Amino acid sequence: MTSIILLSIFGIVQLFLGFLRSNKVLLPGVMLVLLAVFGANLADWNQAPQSFFNQMLTVDHYTVAFTGIVVLTALLLLPFSRSYVVAHEPNLAEYYALLLFSLVGAIMMIGYDHLLMLFVGIEILSISMYVLAGASKRDSRSNEAALKYFLMGAFATGILLFGIALLYGATGTFALSQIAAAVAAPANASLLPMLYIGILLMIIGIGFKVSAAPFHFWTPDVYEGTPTFFTAFMSTVVKTAGFAAFLKLLAVALPAAQGFWAPTIQAMCALTLLLGNVGAAVQTTTKRMLAYSSVSHAGYLLIGLVAGNGSLTGPAANGIFFYSLAYSIATVAAFGVLKLVADHRQRDDYAGLNGLGKTNPLLAFVMTVAMLSLAGIPLTGGFFGKLFLLTAAVGQGHIGLVVFAVIMSMVGIYYYLRPIIAMYLRPAEGPTADAVPVDGLQSFTLGLLALLTIALGILPGLLSGIL
Amino acid sequence: MLTAVLLFLPLAAALLLHFTKGATTRALALGATLVEFALAAFIAIDFTRHGSSAYNLDYAWVQSAGINFHIGLDGLSLLLVLLTTFLVPLILLAAFRGNYENPSAFYALVLFMQTGLLGVFMSLDAFLFYFFWEVALIPIYFLAGAWGGERRIAVTLKFFLYTVVGSLLMLAGFVYLYLQTGPAAGSLAAHSSELSAFYKLRLSAGEQSWLFWLIFAAFAVKMPIFPFHTWQPDTYTEAPAPATMLLAGIMLKMGIYGTLRWLLPIVPLGVSQWQKPVIILAVIGVIYGALIAIRQRDMKRLIAYSSLSHVGLMAAGVFSLTQIGLQGAVIQMLAHGVNVVGMFFVADAIERRTGTRLLPDLGGLTRRTPLLSVCFLVMLLSTVALPLTGGFVGEFLLLAGIYEYSAWVGAVAGLTIIFSAVYLLRLFQRTMLGPDSSFSATITDLTGGELAVFVPLIVLVFWLGLFPGTFLHISEPAVSSILSAVGR
Numbered sequence: 011m012t013s014i015i016l017l018s019i020f021g022i023v024q025l026f027l028g029f030l031r032s033n034k035v036l037l038p039g040v041m042l043v044l045l046a047v048f049g050a051n052l053a054d055w056n057q058a059p060q061s062f063f064n065q066m067l068t069v070d071h072y073t074v075a076f077t078g079i080v081v082l083t084a085l086l087l088l089p090f091s092r093s094y095v096v097a098h099e100p101n102l103a104e105y106y107a108l109l110l111f112s113l114v115g116a117i118m119m120i121g122y123d124h125l126l127m128l129f130v131g132i133e134i135l136s137i138s139m140y141v142l143a144g145a146s147k148r149d150s151r152s153n154e155a156a157l158k159y160f161l162m163g164a165f166a167t168g169i170l171l172f173g174i175a176l177l178y179g180a181t182g183t184f185a186l187s188q189i190a191a192a193v194a195a196p197a198n199a200s201l202l203p204m205l206y207i208g209i210l211l212m213i214i215g216i217g218f219k220v221s222a223a224p225f226h227f228w229t230p231d232v233y234e235g236t237p238t239f240f241t242a243f244m245s246t247v248v249k250t251a252g253f254a255a256f257l258k259l260l261a262v263a264l265p266a267a268q269g270f271w272a273p274t275i276q277a278m279c280a281l282t283l284l285l286g287n288v289g290a291a292v293q294t295t296t297k298r299m300l301a302y303s304s305v306s307h308a309g310y311l312l313i314g315l316v317a318g319n320g321s322l323t324g325p326a327a328n329g330i331f332f333y334s335l336a337y338s339i340a341t342v343a344a345f346g347v348l349k350l351v352a353d354h355r356q357r358d359d360y361a362g363l364n365g366l367g368k369t370n371p372l373l374a375f376v377m378t379v380a381m382l383s384l385a386g387i388p389l390t391g392g393f394f395g396k397l398f399l400l401t402a403a404v405g406q407g408h409i410g411l412v413v414f415a416v417i418m419s420m421v422g423i424y425y426y427l428r429p430i431i432a433m434y435l436r437p438a439e440g441p442t443a444d445a446v447p448v449d450g451l452q453s454f455t456l457g458l459l460a461l462l463t464i465a466l467g468i469l470p471g472l473l474s475g476i477l
Numbered sequence: 478m479l480t481a482v483l484l485f486l487p488l489a490a491a492l493l494l495h496f497t498k499g500a501t502t503r504a505l506a507l508g509a510t511l512v513e514f515a516l517a518a519f520i521a522i523d524f525t526r527h528g529s530s531a532y533n534l535d536y537a538w539v540q541s542a543g544i545n546f547h548i549g550l551d552g553l554s555l556l557l558v559l560l561t562t563f564l565v566p567l568i569l570l571a572a573f574r575g576n577y578e579n580p581s582a583f584y585a586l587v588l589f590m591q592t593g594l595l596g597v598f599m600s601l602d603a604f605l606f607y608f609f610w611e612v613a614l615i616p617i618y619f620l621a622g623a624w625g626g627e628r629r630i631a632v633t634l635k636f637f638l639y640t641v642v643g644s645l646l647m648l649a650g651f652v653y654l655y656l657q658t659g660p661a662a663g664s665l666a667a668h669s670s671e672l673s674a675f676y677k678l679r680l681s682a683g684e685q686s687w688l689f690w691l692i693f694a695a696f697a698v699k700m701p702i703f704p705f706h707t708w709q710p711d712t713y714t715e716a717p718a719p720a721t722m723l724l725a726g727i728m729l730k731m732g733i734y735g736t737l738r739w740l741l742p743i744v745p746l747g748v749s750q751w752q753k754p755v756i757i758l759a760v761i762g763v764i765y766g767a768l769i770a771i772r773q774r775d776m777k778r779l780i781a782y783s784s785l786s787h788v789g790l791m792a793a794g795v796f797s798l799t800q801i802g803l804q805g806a807v808i809q810m811l812a813h814g815v816n817v818v819g820m821f822f823v824a825d826a827i828e829r830r831t832g833t834r835l836l837p838d839l840g841g842l843t844r845r846t847p848l849l850s851v852c853f854l855v856m857l858l859s860t861v862a863l864p865l866t867g868g869f870v871g872e873f874l875l876l877a878g879i880y881e882y883s884a885w886v887g888a889v890a891g892l893t894i895i896f897s898a899v900y901l902l903r904l905f906q907r908t909m910l911g912p913d914s915s916f917s918a919t920i921t922d923l924t925g926g927e928l929a930v931f932v933p934l935i936v937l938v939f940w941l942g943l944f945p946g947t948f949l950h951i952s953e954p955a956v957s958s959i960l961s962a963v964g965r
Contacts, residue, residue: 325665328541367623387641388611397604398542401652401665409653416649420642427634435622435630475541475666 011062011069012050013077014114021110028103040106044085051077066124071477072322073121075331076254080116083246083338084109089455090346091239105145112138116251125174125184128255135248136163142240143232155235162228170215176208186263194266206270213274220252222308223282233301242345245304246338253311257318257330265320275315276411282309283418291425295359296348299425303384306422307337310399313415317403323477329398332474336391336466340383343459347377354446363429365438369445374433376456383463385426386419391466479520480532480548484595486513491588494581503573506584510566517562524555542665548599553955556807556948557598557734560814564726565591570930571822572719577624586616590723597731603651603670614640617723621716629715636712643698650691654678675743676962682746689747692740700732700788703762713781718825725784726818730810733791742962756796760890762789767896776824776834779904784817786893793890794875800960802878807952809871812941816868819856819934826927831916841913848923850909852931857905859938861898867941
């Protein structure tokens with residue numbers, strides 16, 4: 011709760027600081043704020059669960075853990091904002107303020123206990139994102155991305171709201187625990203169709219936010235058009251918060267309706283894995299590949315939802331937590347490197363990475379670790395993320411789905427190797443062969459990201475069963 | 478504690494290499510591997526006196542999921558650890574010859590790989606085993622990909638995809654086994670991924686039937702057994718010499734070792750169900766590899782196919798499920814490791830001097846290179862399995878085991894001795910003897926440093942050939958316990 015208050019206050023303060031128009035003040039300021047928020051969040055660990063706003067928001071282990079991921083992600087991402095923000099000086103403070111506000115939305119999505127809180131959280135997060143997608147005002151692709159994201163997002167929000175309304179109609183309440191009771195023992199069986207349609211519409215609404223197939227079509231275009239810095243934010247924070255919300259909805263409010271939603275989620279999961287991985291395999295630019303791969307990771311996380319089984323502390327919830335953390339860190343690293351390279355070399359296809367192993371060993375190493383983690387190769391956090399999720403799913407008897415996921419991750423290895431091949435095995439040619447400039451803070455952050463990924467891969471026990 | 482030092486010393490050295498330059502780099506890399514070998518030798522001596530219990534190390538790794546960091550040694554592990562620690566310094570010496578670009582990264586990857594390999598041979602926990610299994614793969618991918626020949630990118634990609642697909646199937650099998658252990662409680666901590674817990678599982682024949690292929694997939698690709706071998710000749714040819722030595726000398730043994738330790742005792746019913754098809758595939762590999770080797774013009778390719786043929790024999794020996802066949806596989810793992818590293822070193826030495834490894838371009842080298850040709854001949858005759866060499870002991874025991882399983886299969890597999898004599902003697906004749914080539918006047922003999930690589934190899938060839946008992950005694954209890962777990 012302290013984190014929400016801090017973020018809101020400093021978001022507004024940040025807007026006032028915008029008069030200074032100096033990145034030398036603003037960037038460290040935002041980083042300090044996020045550090046404070048991270049600390050305040052950690053201070054809530056191991057406290058008795060607390061409720062706020064008339065039991066609409068709970069701060070418990072679940073909330074603290076996922077909030078930790080989103081705040082940490084944002085914090086680790088910020089050093090890469092520098093070169094982008096310098097080029098667009100006038101709106102500096104607004105972007106930072108929007109980032110802080112969007113985190114408020116993310117935390118509300120994670121901690122909600124009441125569907126209104128979920129809706130408000132999603133809106134706060136989404137509206138910030140619509141704006142940030144169009145942050146590069148003079149770039150027509152960025153404008154297109156913002157418009158596309160906004161239109162599709164607005165529809166999805168409408169659908170989600172409709173679903174919430176129907177759910178309310180069927181159960182007479184917005185509170186998760188009361189919905190669970192009402193679904194388990196329906197007072198009026200004739201309302202069941204309304205309930206089911208409501209669940210379906212909510213799944214569609216949230217499925218859009220986390221870019222699960224078949225509601226993923228916006229993802230590649232929006233990711234490609236959005237400035238890389240904000241793409242990284244979108245593909246990590248929004249996804250983590252979305253899945254935390256999704257799991258809570260299915261596991262806390264609707265376990266009694268599992269017979270209805272489980273097949274739907276399973277089908278979505280298989281489709282997402284297929285379209286995400288096959289889509290990523292045929293891409294020619296690194297950024298679009300990462301966009302499609304982000305769809306595929308939604309597929310792996312959906313496996314966790316399938317195995318959720320009505321618990322926020324079991325193997326599946328822990329798996330989703332660990333996977334989100336490993337995925338977020340690796341994605342920030344990948345987008346961070348990609349942004350630095352693309353800014354300098356003015357191209358974001360695979361060939362743009364050629365010879366990076368020679369010119370920038372650090373960047374190449376970090377990118378390699380990130381790719382291996384996303385591919386799920388041991389020594390990295392991604393491996394244990396996949397292992398925990400798949401094990402949880404096999405434990406619930408979803409063997410077919412897991413086999414399919416394993417086959418799909420073989421496809422994944424193919425396309426995650428392509429940047430590595432470009433960086434180490436192909437020589438750089440022509441004017442792109444000189445080193446990419448990286449400042450000290452960025453080097454430090456990249457090193458930290460690689461270190462965190464490897465630490466998660468070597469000592470997963472530290473964070474694997476904490477929920 | 479000593480076990481942990483043994484496992485992580487190469488890794489620590491690899492990290493340190495990053496901060497060194499020039500001669501220091503070489504000294505550090507070689508020094509670390511020599512210390513490592515001394516450590517392994519010390520453990521081996523201590524082991525034969527006091528038994529293995531002192532070398533068990535068991536820590537909770539992922540407590541919430543019942544996964545332990547459990548490493549330990551038995552006779553089988555010990556022999557492979559000895560082989561690895563013995564070969565890696567020699568492989569490094571070979572790498573020193575080669576003048577590879579960015580040497581400290583090259584050596585660091587070799588050392589990194591050593592930790593992965595040792596981890597594979599020492600793990601007693603399924604997920605730890607898988608972890609090291611993949612850890613060993615990453616450095617070899619970069620070694621082959623970054624320093625390899627012209628077609629390296631396509632070839633290493635193929636290699637990586639093949640092995641990873643196999644590994645993932647194995648992982649799926651392990652996850653299934655893992656969930657069968659312990660009470661089926663809601664928390665993962667109720668399960669265990671210990672090797673011993675897997676051994677205790679009582680699985681139905683139907684389950685074992687498909688689990689067999691899930692787990693065997695990884696080993697079959699790594700060995701490689703026919704028809705999972707298509708990555709092998711290309712990768713061996715394109716990879717730089719030290720990487721090829723690592724692949725053929727040690728990494729290939731991961732497949733055999735895995736079969737012995739992780740396949741036979743865990744799914745014994747599956748093994749007896751699929752024993753026949755696998756042996757037939759293995760023997761097809763023996764004949765097929767030998768026949769193709771006869772037609773090769775490239776030295777490295779020839780040795781690659783010969784290695785394919787020899788590993789087929791080892792696989793057949795393992796699946797004969799006889800004491801003698803398994804012991805033969807153990808000895809042959811050591812002998813083949815030594816032989817193949819020696820052979821690739823010869824090929825590398827010739828290529829460095831002449832710039833070619835094509836048989837038609839070579840010939841008549843022996844007049845100016847007596848030392849090289851003697852070393853070459855020893856390695857070659859051991860590979861052909863001449864009595865008194867290590868290769869003979871291994872192949873004899875293997876063929877005896879296969880013969881015990883079926884006389885017909887044994888007879889067909891025995892053809893390998895004739896075939897390997899054909900292609901290897903032809904290899905020697907075309908390169909060292911025969912009409913003079915443009916190089917026969919200018920080629921230089923082995924240097925002292927190169928001789929230092931060959932001497933230990935030759936010593937071991939004869940040690941294995943004359944006193945195989947040294948090694949057979951170490952592995953015997955382990956092999957017996959594996960066989961008793963299979964129910965033979």
